[in-house]
Amino acid sequence: MPARPRAVLWFRRDLRLDDHPALAATHAHGDVVPLFVVDPAFAAAGLPRRGFMASALQALDERIGGALVYRHGDPVDVVPAFAAEVGADVVIVTRDHGPYGHRRDAAVAARLAVDGRKLRGVGSNYAVDPGTVHKADRSSYSVFTPFSKAWLATGQPRWAERPATPRPAHVTWVGHPDVACDGPPAVEPHEIQLPEATEAAAHRQWQTFLADGLDQYDAQRNQPGLPGTSRLSPYLRWGVLHPLQLIDDLGTERPHQVFRSELAWREFYADVLFRRPDTAWRNLQEKMDAMPVDTDARARRRFAAWAEGRTGVPIVDAGMRQLLATGWMHNRVRMITASYLVKDLHLPWQWGARHFMVHLVDGDLASNQHGWQWTAGTGTDAAPYFRVFNPYGQSEKFDPDGHYLRRWVPELAGLDDRTIHDPGLLRPDGYPAPIVDHAAEREEALRRYRSLGGAAR
Numbered sequence: 209m210p211a212r213p214r215a216v217l218w219f220r221r222d223l224r225l226d227d228h229p230a231l232a233a234t235h236a237h238g239d240v241v242p243l244f245v246v247d248p249a250f251a252a253a254g255l256p257r258r259g260f261m262a263s264a265l266q267a268l269d270e271r272i273g274g275a276l277v278y279r280h281g282d283p284v285d286v287v288p289a290f291a292a293e294v295g296a297d298v299v300i301v302t303r304d305h306g307p308y309g310h311r312r313d314a315a316v317a318a319r320l321a322v323d324g325r326k327l328r329g330v331g332s333n334y335a336v337d338p339g340t341v342h343k344a345d346r347s348s349y350s351v352f353t354p355f356s357k358a359w360l361a362t363g364q365p366r367w368a369e370r371p372a373t374p375r376p377a378h379v380t381w382v383g384h385p386d387v388a389c390d391g392p393p394a395v396e397p398h399e400i401q402l403p404e405a406t407e408a409a410a411h412r413q414w415q416t417f418l419a420d421g422l423d424q425y426d427a428q429r430n431q432p433g434l435p436g437t438s439r440l441s442p443y444l445r446w447g448v449l450h451p452l453q454l455i456d457d458l459g460t461e462r463p464h465q466v467f468r469s470e471l472a473w474r475e476f477y478a479d480v481l482f483r484r485p486d487t488a489w490r491n492l493q494e495k496m497d498a499m500p501v502d503t504d505a506r507a508r509r510r511f512a513a514w515a516e517g518r519t520g521v522p523i524v525d526a527g528m529r530q531l532l533a534t535g536w537m538h539n540r541v542r543m544i545t546a547s548y549l550v551k552d553l554h555l556p557w558q559w560g561a562r563h564f565m566v567h568l569v570d571g572d573l574a575s576n577q578h579g580w581q582w583t584a585g586t587g588t589d590a591a592p593y594f595r596v597f598n599p600y601g602q603s604e605k606f607d608p609d610g611h612y613l614r615r616w617v618p619e620l621a622g623l624d625d626r627t628i629h630d631p632g633l634l635r636p637d638g639y640p641a642p643i644v645d646h647a648a649e650r651e652e653a654l655r656r657y658r659s660l661g662g663a664a665r
């Protein structure tokens with residue numbers, strides 16, 4: 209047995225060293241054995257997300273002098289064997305509330321217990337732990353506004369006590385090269401320009417946004433042609449930043465409140481998915497299961513046109529091309545492209561959600577699936593199915609000078625600010641005609657909705 213107690217700190221969606229409650233707890237226990245398990249399940253994550261994760265791990269490893277131990281395989285086998293190998297009596301983690309992570313951790317805890325070891329969860333990736341905000345009768349919220357009020361009323365969307373995280377140099381890391389290490393996760397070469405995945409870059413970006421962007425956030429956050437949002441989602445996704453680090457800096461001014469409320473949407477969706485893990489791929493509103501969707505060969509052709517950004521609807525194509533090129537898409541355009549897939553093309557929302565999860569660098573099951581379900585009218589909140597986005601109207605309203613369209617659909621760059629949203633007969637050679645007629649498909653969507661009868665109302 210080692211002279212000092214040791215604990216394994218198993219990193220997952222908490223790839224940072226600052227303000228890290230699980231690191232503080234592990235250090236308090238004794239020497240820290242830092243572990244990351246390269247789980248074969250990651251293969252489904254898509255290149256941008258895996259690429260960002262690999263860079264964030266590399267940055268974290270550099271901060272701890274190369275001590276991070278990588279092991280490959282199913283965590284249910286790898287983690288207990290590793291704890292035994294390094295003589296740790298406990299494995300400490302930031303709790304994971306996603307469906308897969310929650311199941312995996314229960315299985316790892318059971319296996320560790322066989323040898324008398326423990327899995328200890330400390331903190332989470334949220335300001336308020338999913339599953340802890342509830343109504344007076346302890347039932348959960350399925351509508352955002354009351355959830356967000358109750359979320360604020362917990363008084364917890366701030367550090368109760370800022371975690372006394374040790375500086376990396378003050379921790380005794382027991383790891384590579386003394387502990388055998390597999391290689392870091394392999395990532396295929398790619399040309400996607402990913403954000404710099406370091407804690408320093410994340411904090412810089414936040415400070416810049418605080419100084420230059422936040423005051424206009426409520427006015428500009430819906431305009432995809434402006435740098436009006438924080439672009440922090442990949443950092444939050446991987447825990448390079450914790451939401452409380454951001455909330456701590458917010459005041460009571462309106463733009464600050466709006467930003468806090470956007471973070472609350474992230475917490476809301478995590479809460480909904482935690483309580484209803486089946487809604488990762490199934491409708492939250494079961495009454496919408498009967499909605500007719502298209503899945504035939506024509507549907508697949510239409511899906512391909514959507515995914516590749518060649519629907520002939522400029523704002524939809526711009527968004528889909530931004531996604532493929534950068535791994536990110538502006539929130540307003542996520543709503544427009546998602547609505548188009550569901551209500552103009554009549555395809556299952558799950559097809560679009562899967563495509564987003566593969567290509568988004570910030571792909572997060574809770575925010576993505578419930579963002580899709582919200583748009584599709586099958587999920588939370590008062591977003592009735594019959595409210596159909598007009599992609600042309602949205603484009604004129606939120607990208608009035610066509611700046612975003614010109615950036616992502618350069619074929620249209622020569623058109624004037626009015627025509628660019630819906631080029632009609634002025635469509636340049638090489639840019640496709642619309643694959644469907646919006647007005648007709650809107651009617652079709654409403655017809656399908658009505659076919660559900662009273663059940664859907």
Ligand SMILES: Cc1cc2nc3c(=O)[nH]c(=O)nc-3n(C[C@H](O)[C@H](O)[C@H](O)COP(=O)(O)OP(=O)(O)OC[C@H]3O[C@@H](n4cnc5c(N)ncnc54)[C@H](O)[C@@H]3O)c2cc1C
Pocket residue numbers: 429437438439440441442444445470471473474475477537538539540542543546564568570571572573575576577579580583
């Ligand atoms: C169909 C659809 C799919 C989506 N998929 C994802 C996803 O996979 N991962 C993801 O992080 N977000 C997703 N979102 C939410 C939102 O689009 C992104 O969080 C946002 O665009 C990220 O950019 P930002 O960091 O500049 O956001 P900002 O406007 O700066 O917001 C700050 C943070 O608040 C959170 N946030 C903001 N809006 C939302 C929202 N509507 N729902 C949940 N959290 C929000 C994010 O963590 C974001 O980083 C999706 C939205 C839709 C409509």
